[in-house]
Amino acid sequence: MKEKDLNELIEGSNEEQIAEKKLKILEAAIKVFSEKGFEGSRTSEIAKEAEVAEGTIFKYFKTKKDLLSGLLIPLSIKFLRPLIMKSAEDILKKDKENATEEILKELFLDRLSLIKKNMPLIKTVLVEAIYHDELLEPIKEQVVPQVLQLLDSYVDSHKQNGDFNDYNTRLISRTMMSLLMGYIVLSSVFPEFFSLNEDEKEIESIVDIFLNGVKNKGEQI
Amino acid sequence: MKEKDLNELIEGSNEEQIAEKKLKILEAAIKVFSEKGFEGSRTSEIAKEAEVAEGTIFKYFKTKKDLLSGLLIPLSIKFLRPLIMKSAEDILKKDKENATEEILKELFLDRLSLIKKNMPLIKTVLVEAIYHDELLEPIKEQVVPQVLQLLDSYVDSHKQNGDFNDYNTRLISRTMMSLLMGYIVLSSVFPEFFSLNEDEKEIESIVDIFLNGVKNKGEQI
């Protein structure tokens, strides 16, 4: 069932139907790459994981490297599209009705679960992008601008109605990303040091610090 | 000259003198690993970079993997020790005399330049720690607790004298780390999107948001 998800998404979006075996190979590649890294993974292991013969991999992907590039399509479909679409709806619709705190909390929690659900895929693509420039380019062209457009426009509207201080918009967006990324990375790599509470409590605190800072205002002169 | 740095540090700290060739091999390994990743690196390339024969590598390191573990020693000496020592001095001494803003700015800038200077080493160890658990353990035992002890005690003292709000200490420490990490990662991986100013201006803004948050207090009811 799990491997159907991707296919449905792709069908639903008018892209060419991806063969069942090809899908299983991609899912297997995500799993193995995320556990061993690209160079540390063996095509034989991916074949085993996908329950196909090793030759089948090379029917669908010319080289092992093509298999890595092939992950970019699942990345944009499974991760990027929901990221963009759901955000647009939620933020823009509910923004006026609810407190900023609530909206941000919901937004952060939503992004958090989306990232956690796609962790192996995201991890693989981001880590390998460090060593393979070809991977970084599509991210710079397709992912980052979309995410920033959303965040920036959200921030801008709050600056305009006086909710937010007049910091540089991009600085505020970057701060939001830093706080969420930092939480995810630190609490998953070093859980014994940084996982203090359930996600919901944590996100609440993060939003609170983001909005109010740590300084005790009673102290100010 | 560059490869002398490490040696001097090690000598100065009463550890055994590291042979010149061994040092060159470690420096070369840091360079090659950081460019290609551990599995993507060839011992032949490391040998070439270090200007030694391939066999020499295996005189000093039993296996290629030992070479990776060997990086942990340079890591703690080149990076961790200065991190701990300089912080302890600076923060604790100047804390009372200067404004919190100034201390934090100096602290962040200092950590930033230390991290940037050791980027290839830090990058390699952190990325490979994802795939090799043996690397993560020393970090969990030697690096993270030390850094946290420092940060936490700094935060605690500011909570006690009323400078900081009564958030969980670890939460505040994590926020500081997230903000700095986020800035470093985002502005070095996606400079065209996130490098807005010189480091000093950026750090000032980060400290300001950390202390005061983004919310416009005039708006509050």
Place this chain on the structure above:
DNA sequence: TCCGTAAGTGAGTGTTCACTCACTCATATA
């Protein structure tokens, strides 16, 4: 000067790996 020791060398080796290709077989069509 001669020897002993140890650092350094690099051609050689066995293994592992990505990739190929001649083949099988299930299904579609007539």
Place this chain on the structure above:
DNA sequence: TATATGAGTGAGTGAACACTCACTTACGGA
């Protein structure tokens, strides 16, 4: 039923790799 097609297979292959080892060289002490 007979034939054609192409998806799928997996033993085989050449290249690349980590690692070895017999050797060379440099040097300190007798």
